[in-house]
Amino acid sequence: MPALRSTASDPCLLDARDLLERLRRRELSAREVMAAHLARIERINPRLNAIVALLDGDAALALADEADARLMRGEPVGPLHGLPFAFKDMQPAVGFPCTMGSPILRNNQPLADSVLVERIRRAGALPIGKTNVPEFGLGSHTYNAVYGTTRNPWNLAKSAGGSSGGAGAALAANLLPLADGGDMGGSLRNPANFNNGVGFRPSPGIVPNAPSALPFENLSVSGPMARTVADAALLLSVIAGADARDPASLPIDPGRFAEPLGRDFAGVRVAWCPDLGGLPLDRRVRTVLEARRAVFEELGCIVEEAQPDLRDADAVFLTLRAFSVATLLGPLLERHRAELKPEAIWNIEQGLALSAVDVGRAMTAQAALLDRMRRFFERHDFLLCAVNQVPPFDAALDWPKAIEGVAMEHYIAWMKSAYWISATLQPAISVPAGFTPEDLPVGIQIVGRTRDDRGVLELAHAFEAVTGFGRRRPPLEQT
Secondary structure (H helix, E strand, O other): OOOEOOOOOOHHHOOHHHHHHHHHOOOOOHHHHHHHHHHHHHHHHHHHOOEEOOOOHHHHHHHHHHHHHHHHOOOOOOOOOOOEEEEEOOOOOOOOOOOOOOHHHOOOOOOOOOHHHHHHHHOOOEEEEEEOOOHHHOOOOOOOOOOOOOEEOOEEEEEOOOOOHHHHHHHHOOOOOOEEEEEOOOOOHHHHHHHOOEEEEOOOOOOOOOOOOOOOOOOOEEEEEEOOHHHHHHHHHHHOOOEOOEOOOOOOOHHHHHOOOOOOOOOOEEEEOOOOOOOOOOHHHHHHHHOOHHHHHHOOOEEEEOOOOOOOHHHHHHHHHHHHHHHHHHHHHHHHHHHOOHHHHHHHHHHHOOOHHHHHHHHHHHHHHHHHHHHHHHHOOEEEEEOOOOOOOEOOOOOOOEEOOEEOOOOOHHHHHHHHHHHHOOOEEEEEEEEOOOOOEEEEEEEEOOOOHHHHHHHHHHHHHHHOHHHEOOHHHHO
16 A cells, blocks of 8 residues: 655645645745755656646746745735645646647737636745646546646556646645646546545635636636645635626635634435446446445434436536537637647537527526435535546546446546536535555545535545545655
């Protein structure tokens, strides 16, 4: 079995909250933290290809020196002060290219930060690069024609997932203490699952999404990734909260996510449905998940086998996703078809073939789905299911073509366990749940009531504390 994470002096091996506390107490300087992370990135990242567009080392150390100087001068500092950070390469960030994994945008240099990037900078994080993504964030396997393929630290022959695959791999290999991600069909949860980390998909509106050409599109959200639930909650407290640039953002108190996550779960009703009612599920994933049911009973939960009515979730998601993809990327198809991957072309053309009636039907079907989920969550506080239907697959594949002998009909069919939940707009988290016999990570998906984001974090935190799987380190880190 992989060794547990060390609490040794290497700053890279500390969780974000521990690292921040040592920085505040001046037991570590921002320069020491930055130098340690840069050295680790230099040593390990060439094997992973997780962080791209890396800032020059001298420039990164200069940022750290300025952070130390601010602390020495007694100036106010933010909650992430002194932490190295790399933004997902779907987020515009001044000073870094925003390629979105596409050669079409290879030279794209943003003139303004996204709201998420702006908030992370304001919190005192020190930007050092971007994290790799699939082309335009499409698909849950991170490879593109700009930077190449991101590898899984647990097995370099395997996929790191996506679209936040670079972020997931960088966290697992301790190249970064925190990372941001985005999630339409599982892009936060899947890479967290594949890399033995934490990825939280908030309720829509919790984290503002701007700039956006579709401000009321409700499938895409941004959220935190980390090695622990508490660290993910800390980052959420920085990026959450209303912003006038996103009219769909909600006026919440983001500070509540930074508070301790301890809670008594005695008597809490939990629905157990690993395959969401019959989805093909790799037997290795099923075995790991079934072994964790007892953990929730040990926490005091009342665990019941119960299946939510997810009829139409597939059609809702695929239609609304195709509509969004065609709206955003359709103009590129005529001029850049040769530079788009086949899956992107397929998805754009699916969207272009939709009629207004098709989109309207999907919206009304989603309304009915949301009402059925509301009634389901009147009987249950949480739903437990698989994150991914497969463990990490070979990185040489474009996507899994079958699960337990069941053929996958398109490039995201293997991740229905994630995107069906997206269609319901519920908050959901991936938290480490164990390993296959090949030592490949498996996560469990905890789904909560609409806008019970903190409740999801609390149950994930309790599960994490009992099981401890997230403390295991990939063998790559020991080399």
